[in-house]
Amino acid sequence: AAQLQPAPQKRSTPMAQHHPRRRVLLLLLLCAAAAATVWVAVPSSEDAPSRRRLAGGSSGSGSKEFARTRDPIASIAPWRLGVSTALVVCLGALAAGAGIGGGGLFVPIYWLALGVGPKAAVPLSGATIFGGAIGNFVSIGRQRHPRAPNARPLVDYEAATLMQSGELLGVVFGVVLNVILPRIAIIVFLAAVLSYNSKRTLSKGVRAYRKETADRDKQHRRSRRLFDDDAKVVVDDAAVVEDPAADHPSDDDDDDDHVARADDDAAVAAVKGEADDDVVDDAGATKRVASEDVVMSSENSFVLDVAEDAAAEKNYKAALLAQVLANEAQQFPRWAYALLVPMTLFMVSYGLLGGLVFTPCARWDLTQRAGEPKGWAGGVFWLFYWLPVPVLAGFAVMAARILKKRSRDRQALGTAYKAAPNDLTWDDRFLAKFPRVAVLAGVAAGMLGIGGGMIVGPLFIAIDMEPRVAAATSAFMILWTASIGTVLYFFSGNLGWQLALWCIGWGVVSGQLGQRGVDRVIRRTGRQSYVIFLLGGIIGTACLAMVSSGAVLISLDAKKNGSAIFEVDLSTFRCI
Numbered sequence: 001a002a003q004l005q006p007a008p009q010k011r012s013t014p015m016a017q018h019h020p021r022r023r024v025l026l027l028l029l030l031c032a033a034a035a036a037t038v039w040v041a042v043p044s045s046e047d048a049p050s051r052r053r054l055a056g057g058s059s060g061s062g063s064k065e066f067a068r069t070r071d072p073i074a075s076i077a078p079w080r081l082g083v084s085t086a087l088v089v090c091l092g093a094l095a096a097g098a099g100i101g102g103g104g105l106f107v108p109i110y111w112l113a114l115g116v117g118p119k120a121a122v123p124l125s126g127a128t129i130f131g132g133a134i135g136n137f138v139s140i141g142r143q144r145h146p147r148a149p150n151a152r153p154l155v156d157y158e159a160a161t162l163m164q165s166g167e168l169l170g171v172v173f174g175v176v177l178n179v180i181l182p183r184i185a186i187i188v189f190l191a192a193v194l195s196y197n198s199k200r201t202l203s204k205g206v207r208a209y210r211k212e213t214a215d216r217d218k219q220h221r222r223s224r225r226l227f228d229d230d231a232k233v234v235v236d237d238a239a240v241v242e243d244p245a246a247d248h249p250s251d252d253d254d255d256d257d258h259v260a261r262a263d264d265d266a267a268v269a270a271v272k273g274e275a276d277d278d279v280v281d282d283a284g285a286t287k288r289v290a291s292e293d294v295v296m297s298s299e300n301s302f303v304l305d306v307a308e309d310a311a312a313e314k315n316y317k318a319a320l321l322a323q324v325l326a327n328e329a330q331q332f333p334r335w336a337y338a339l340l341v342p343m344t345l346f347m348v349s350y351g352l353l354g355g356l357v358f359t360p361c362a363r364w365d366l367t368q369r370a371g372e373p374k375g376w377a378g379g380v381f382w383l384f385y386w387l388p389v390p391v392l393a394g395f396a397v398m399a400a401r402i403l404k405k406r407s408r409d410r411q412a413l414g415t416a417y418k419a420a421p422n423d424l425t426w427d428d429r430f431l432a433k434f435p436r437v438a439v440l441a442g443v444a445a446g447m448l449g450i451g452g453g454m455i456v457g458p459l460f461i462a463i464d465m466e467p468r469v470a471a472a473t474s475a476f477m478i479l480w481t482a483s484i485g486t487v488l489y490f491f492s493g494n495l496g497w498q499l500a501l502w503c504i505g506w507g508v509v510s511g512q513l514g515q516r517g518v519d520r521v522i523r524r525t526g527r528q529s530y531v532i533f534l535l536g537g538i539i540g541t542a543c544l545a546m547v548s549s550g551a552v553l554i555s556l557d558a559k560k561n562g563s564a565i566f567e568v569d570l571s572t573f574r575c576i
Contacts, residue, residue: 068116069123070496076114084113085506088128092510096136097518098535099471100453101129101478104194104542108549118553123489127500130482131507132514136475139515142331146468146528148420152328156465156473157336158403159424159434164340164477165396166438167445167452168347172388174446179572181447183557187550190448194543197458198536204461205532212527321416324409335402343395344480350388351488358384361575377573396438400431422464450546453478454539467531468522 073081087109095102103125110121143154178186327333360377377385407426410417424430441455453474460470486504489495521530 065117065119066123066494068120069494069499071499072496073498073502080114084109085502087113088503089506089510089513092128092132092507093514093517094534095453095538096132096475096511096514097471098453098457098514098531098538099136099474099478100457100535100538101132101482102453102538102542103129103450104454104546105538108545111549118549120494123486123495124499124503126482126485126489127495127503128507128510129478130486131504131509132511133475133479133482133507134504135508135511136515137479137511138508139512139519140472140475143472145420145466147466149418150325150328152420153331153333154469154472155476156424156469157333157476158406158426159460159465160473160477161336161339162396162399162403162434163438163441163456164480165343165392165399166435167442167456167477168343168481169389169392169396170439170442170444171446172386172392172442173439174443174448177443177447180568180570182566182568183550184554184566186448187547187554190450190550191543191547193444193448194454194539194546197454198540198543201458201461201532201536201539205529205536208467208529208532209527212529317413317416320409321413324406324413324417327406339395339399340480343392344484346391347388347484348487351484352491354384355488355492360573377575381573396435400426400435404428404431420466422466424463424465450542452481454542457535458539461532461535467528471518471531471535 088106091105091109092102095105106125106128107118107121110116110124111118114121114124116124140154145152145154358381360381403426410419437459441452441459445452445455456477457470457474460474461467465473486495486500490497490500518531518534522528
């Protein structure tokens with residue numbers, strides 16, 4: 001047992017500290033990305049045209065509003081590139097430490113500092129979030145739960161898998177609202193949601209900080225009391241050693257010993273006499289003893305059956321406990337990735353087909369409208385548009401069944417299973433409530449055009465999830481959602497490969513810096529409430545940035561379109 005003890009301690013530390021090869025590979029990857037960027041940023045006179053064509057980045061033509069994302073990096077002013085990169089790395093590190101993407105901070109930076117425009121800033125922000133999620137997961141992927149009695153990953157894969165399916169399902173409905181509602185309505189709703197999340201999260205941080213302080217004071221008082229008790233015992237022992245009466249018994253004690261020995265001799269004689277009487281009566285009691293043996297034999301068989309059942313139940317619970325602990329100890333559980341990977345591939349395929357094939361103006365849709373060039377989209381378009389609803393609902397049902405079975409196994413173990421503080425219990429009531437909350441979070445994220453971290457992170461904190469676990473789980477979910485958006489923007493021609501590599505590379509750096517910084521602060525201070533304060537502060541800052549940039553856009557739209565800024569837009573679902 002002593003030889004196996006260091007193993008859990010090794011798994012509980014960040015991956016980079018015990019895997020220098022991974023750190024070297026990460027640095028080599030960043031250096032390669034930087035070298036490629038420098039190579040494309042300084043084109044020679046011979047092959048400059050060909051490299052500029054590659055800067056377009058994709059098979060799709062892309063929109064004119066996203067043309068700046070396809071420009072070579074050499075065409076961007078160095079001061080703009082340097083200022084925007086420095087701001088993104090600094091703010092991205094803080095966002096990564098809080099377990100959120102930081103898109104609300106990146107969009108204004110790329111829009112104003114890099115000068116690419118408000119719409120082109122969105123795919124650049126998504127690529128940066130994707131890189132930050134990669135850098136974050138490099139650190140948190142190998143870490144262990146800080147307070148679990150048994151070894152388990154820092155990421156709560158159960159909550160992440162169920163939340164991911166529900167959130168993506170809600171995003172489908174949220175995107176519809178984002179498309180049809182006027183910008184001013186979205187900005188007002190965004191200000192209300194993010195300000196509420198920021199205030200509630202900061203209040204939660206204050207309560208957590210006070211609780212940590214009270215626990216520290218209680219621990220200090222307990223340690224002080226133990227110290228005083230130990231000092232008192234030492235003083236008492238010293239007094240006993242110095243007492244000469246303890247080593248020299250008195251004459252009265254000798255008299256008492258003689259009386260006690262006499263009493264013992266009398267008791268022995270009495271017992272001996274009783275034993276002789278029992279020998280005389282043995283012949284008369286033989287039949288009674290035989291009948292009592294029969295009764296005792298039947299009782300013994302019943303006791304043996306009960307003992308066998310108890311032993312079988314004990315062996316079953318021991319095997320079940322070993323299985324539960326083995327499943328929880330998996331650093332990368334296969335059941336979770338078996339749901340997350342197909343879910344992500346489906347959403348990527350759905351986005352690509354929706355942008356290239358299933359459009360309101362497609363030829364097949366035109367034939368459905370009897371050759372009418374203008375009008376609403378046909379039935380096939382709407383069937384495809386709502387296809388994610390049953391598919392993602394099916395993933396959610398599968399995830400819920402897995403979680404219910406795992407929770408039922410833990411409950412069957414009773415007190416033999418030691419749960420971690422603030423563990424989620426997946427009973428029927430919670431399984432019915434949690435997916436609905438996940439769908440609402442996805443609706444808000446899709447409607448506001450932000451990543452799920454600013455919605456999911458405060459939600460995890462609100463249900464009393466461990467702060468570090470909540471941040472790691474939220475960051476893990478962002479890895480999948482950001483990858484979907486980045487792939488879709490790239491293949492639609494709205495994200496060039498040069499700026500994509502630049503944003504992803506520096507996003508990885510910011511993710512590593514943020515996660516390492518937060519881990520260091522928590523190790524030194526022992527206060528996980530700092531993670532909650534960081535989360536609430538980043539959300540509040542992003543709220544101010546997004547509302548301010550949104551107000552600027554609204555004023556520009558008002559000058560251009562007048563009262564049309566209050567109208568509902570349904571042009572996305574029509575061929576005009």
